[in-house]
Amino acid sequence: MSDYVSMDAHALRDATVAKKRSARDNVRDAFRVIDALDAKLHAFLTLDRDGAARRAEELDARLARGEEPGPLFGVPVALKANMCLEGVESNCASRMLEGYKAPYTATFVKRLIEAGAIPVGMTNMDEFAMGSSSENSAFGPTRNPWDTGRTPGGSSSGSAVAVAAGMTPIALGSDTGGSVRQPAALCGIHGFKPTYGRVSRYGLIAFGSSLDQVSPFARSVRDVELVTSVLSGSDREDSTCLDEPPYQSEPGGVRGLRVGVPREYFPDVLHGDVRARTQEALDALRALGCEIVPVSLPHTDHAIPTYYVVATAEASSNLARYDGVRFGLRRERGGLQGMFAATREAGFGAEVKRRILLGTYVLSAGYHDAWYGRALKVRTLLRRDFETAFEQCDVVVGPTSPEAAFRLGAKSDDPVAMYLSDILTVPVSLAGLPAISVPCGFVTVEGRELPVGLQIVGPHRGDARVLRVARAFEDATTHATRRAPVNA
């Protein structure tokens, strides 16, 4: 089984196609790791043992018949609990959807399955993707495998841990304001958010419609590219999906590439050692022949408030469907209005309620223009900041998170402190740009070594360029090879 844990998706797929392992072996090993570690880590909310076993059996039979195996043949994958797979419970870590089984399968999940991947279950998250630590889950937090007293980040907490702890070589999360990049950084793995619209959102339970993107976690950039090529491409079912063919990797190195470093990405809240790791990463890029270019993204300061106006406005509308009428939780309290109120009171956690209230407020009559209207304008300014910067550089680079994994409970009393975890990822989301977090070293906090991530951002549709830089960085360093100290 140490075999299984040490292989990335590429290697696992190749070994399975070469019949050195079977798909059933992979599924068995995945569940062995999960069963050994998940009581402690709590990465999963739902496990689909039967479905995974059935799929594995079918895949092995097909291969035996001589059918052409897909690019993810036999690879177990973890899905975030806001993704629809028909017949499997996807509750968004919320009481509102406890027991809810999707009546259809998301386009991106279908594509994974068609490529031969095997979903093993749904992972824990912050409720309805609102949070940066998993502490907003209605079913308890997920723990960071590097230090189980700390958060793995969020909101795609369980998916990050599934990969970091070796349960599955790949996992899917969703990134709205940093929900894949930040946990990737805190867990020492790769997390990639494609250009907005590159991957279909059909079947992703919506939080912020103009921001959400399905985003893969993996332990290598090659795996990230593999999964992205499977997921991406136009989809009739999603009108915001770009009309493009699936992602294709761009060959080549980074010599002569201009790496923009925004001065605004080194704020005061940046942990001292995180700053040091980022500097070292820039040195590594310079050694590869990159030109480091100082740039400015002047409106960065406004990104968090803008995000929390736009995203919550959209969320307040997207979550209106949870009313007890057609599916999910229902609480009666005499009459229709009573049912709505009682259901949503009981079904939603505190942070979700907070954001719905905020979103409703910024859209309401008399405040709409001053808040939502203005936020849309600032969003345009943030986009233009990047457009201007990309005239002087080819990628923008900085730390992913201002700090390494924090203690569970450390920010529970201060929502705004929690919001600031996303200070470096949110501007990218608002601009709809592609960005990856790559492991770039460790910092020591209270005697424990914790991973740090470097964020590489590209221009709109510059996904291939971002991943090319990430590949070059990975090849030139060894940070990504370190595994979390868990015994499976």
Added chain:
Amino acid sequence: MKTGESKTNATNEPLRMKEIGYVSPRTGVRWIPVIGLEVHCQLKTRTKLFCGCEYHFGASPNSITCPKCTGQPGALPVLNREALALAVRAALALDCRVAEQSKFDRKNYFYCDLPKGYQISQYDRPYCTGGGIQLASGKFVRLTRIHMEEDAGKAIHDRGDMTLVDLNRAGVPLIESVTEADIQTAEEAHDYLTSLKEILQYVGASDCDMEKGSLRCDVNISVHPVGEPWRTKVEIKNLNSFRFVAAAIEYEIARQVEAYESGDPAQHPVQETRLYDPQKGVTRTMRSKESAHDYRYFAEPDLPPVHVDAAWLARERSTIPELPASRRARYVADMGLSVKDAGVLTSERVVADFFEAAARISGKPKECSNWIQNELLRMVGDPEVGATRFEEIALRPHDLASLVELVDKGTLQTNGARTVLREMVKTGKNARTLVTELGLEQVQDTAAIERWCREALVGKEKIVEDVRAGKPNALNALLGPVMKASGGKANAQLVRETFLRILGVS
């Protein structure tokens, strides 16, 4: 509603003070009603506005649904291009300005028949503005705008302590057209609705059938004394037929005037929504006090802006057929039909198209008109014929034209022609064949007719006297015997002429 504005009507003529308005029976004061209509029409598409469900009326509850129109988590809307095409066609037929770019917005509110908790509609950039309809009276009713939106489901409340929800209608494509407050009488409102229905049916955009729910109408109405500013407007809903719309308006005008004239400000009309009660013929305040809704409109992030490029618009424009009003004018002026006939023939596009073709082929519009009105239209719903709609009658314009020709030539007389027509529809055989098969060919043998006439005249000196005295209709009594003698096949015209010739009367 714009206050203090129009002291003139839509065409900018000064109000003809003595001619319009409602004169209070109590005070003799003349009040001017100010009426606007909001009409929702279901677009005649195969599928719903944002999903592939195929809606049809009368399906069992919740049988026409899918993850999108039931608002399942993760589902996304996809615009039905056919809906956009029909909406654009409707706009062109109503003379509106179609926007090159418009957008969808979310209208947010909670209700049990609204699956997503918001309705996808259009708020500040609808797909078209302007336009209007010219009524038969000459009055032009302006449209402010038309926008596209999805329908909600249906909530049924009167089941004990339960509310039942049917989501079949959820997601059905609608266009909501809003008129300027140009309407001033119940009759104008009725005329507007019939014209709107006619136009939308003609271009195939909507069936506008209130009974099947493909048309709904809300009324906004206020009254003010002549020369004074506009007053509070009241909304009236739950109007299930054009007749009820007119009746509700008449009732409401009287009610509002009486309320103002009561002298008690507490009685004055307030801004509210009232429901029409067709049984009592009154309007009533809605049970629940509705506070003003804040719909928190914002641009729908799941849908891109709607583009209508000039080339497409031109293509759509070329599909618009000649509209009913224009056809009626033509039938009267060019074909000599009566206004009434023109009205009946243009009541449905399929009928008008059929009539025009038959008239063109036969060159006999009046005759075609009669046959269509007296025979073909009556066949609709006849169980023997089996056609529930005009277009289901198995007859081509060419066939009617040949029948008309046969009658005109004298080969067939009217009764026989009626029989032939029915047989043509039932069997699909052509007129000529049937005339022969049924042996209906009229006897035009002048010698035989002369013989029968002379036989009929025997012993009828009184009739002969009357005819010679200038009463040719006295011959009617003799037609019977001749018809009998000829087995019903004598050409009536010829018989009459023969009689007159025999009697030496011209």
